[in-house]
Amino acid sequence: MPLNTSTILVIDDDPKIRTLLRRTLETEGASVLEAGDGGAALRLLRERGADLVTLDLDLGDTDGLDVARAVRAESAVPIIMITGKGDVIDRVVGLELGADDYIAKPFHVREVLARVKTVLRRNASPAPGATPTGGDVLHLDGLRLDLDRMEVTARDGTPCEVTTADVRLLRAFAENPLRALSRDRLMDLTQGAGWSPLDRAIDNQVARLRKKIERDPADPQLIRTVRGVGYMLTERPARPER
Known part of the structure; x- marks a missing residue:
């Protein structure tokens, strides 16, 4: 804008x-x-x-x-x-x-x-280096994602309260599914090239996002920790049939 x-x-x-x-x-x-x-x-x-x-x-x-x-x-x-x-x-x-x-x-x-x-x-704008969603709605493990509108609908049909940081992180995962993303890569995708080491609060951002979208945040299955690397989205988002 x-x-x-x-x-x-x-x-x-x-x-x-x-x-x-x-x-x-x-x-x-x-x-x-x-x-x-x-x-x-x-x-x-x-x-x-x-x-x-x-x-x-x-x-x-x-x-x-x-x-x-x-x-x-x-x-x-x-x-x-x-x-x-x-x-x-x-x-x-x-x-x-x-x-x-x-x-x-x-x-x-x-x-x-x-x-x-x-x-x-x-x-x-979409996250740097990511493929734009083109405004499509995505479905992910029972969730409805409209990332361009910054809207996430929970499995029970109620809206999730998401922040811009949540949406940028969710977009990074949704556009790079089934790939282990390092913390530095996630910072690049969500913050661009201008971040500094002070900004590395990615673990806390992932923890907040898990609380909003995981079925059991205490045992996250959708966003998995990849030891020694970072995090991975374990499912590929689907576009609804037109």
């Missing part, structure tokens, strides 16, 4: 930072919403929606990670965290919660633009 047709929600308790980010994003044609706390951010998401969120994890009296959890519980909107330079633990936890990227302070506005454009493009 191009930045000039996107709506970006900036969550930061510092009005100067919000103004800087708003002006920077608006120069590229984006529509920008601003929120100074988690409550205001959630109200804006519910009432107006957004294509991407930038979230400062240091929101004064509010824990930014709690805001990230609340946003992710209600929406699959991509999240770019803004963190202090030394806040490694917060970055890792944020990525495990389903955030899509992070920017460390102090940052340059050009870095913000580059990362926003990358995340928007990544969430609008």
Whole structure:
């Protein structure tokens, strides 16, 4: 999705930072919403929606990670965290919660633009190196997958609550079935070439996905661990007959 047709929600308790980010994003044609706390951010998401969120994890009296959890519980909107330079633990936890990227302070506005454009493009496109699904619905072990619409229907017909990170990972497996994929390969397929060693939260991402799609997450059979390599989808997705 191009930045000039996107709506970006900036969550930061510092009005100067919000103004800087708003002006920077608006120069590229984006529509920008601003929120100074988690409550205001959630109200804006519910009432107006957004294509991407930038979230400062240091929101004064509010824990930014709690805001990230609340946003992710209600929406699959991509999240770019803004963190202090030394806040490694917060970055890792944020990525495990389903955030899509992070920017460390102090940052340059050009870095913000580059990362926003990358995340928007990544969430609008099939995973790098994968064969597009062409919008087809896939069936997998009783699940109904419409990955382009970011919709996964459980075996009982109810919708699964999936995040953008879940869908990218599921797409990587669905388009490479019966193949052992290393953790590095999965990061390439889901994050592109720009990931760093800090981003290697793939085990936690797989664990979260298993909880949503496995018949018994404690004994996963659909996404199997391949010792010494990584993970493998053990069934080939099928397209329904037309």
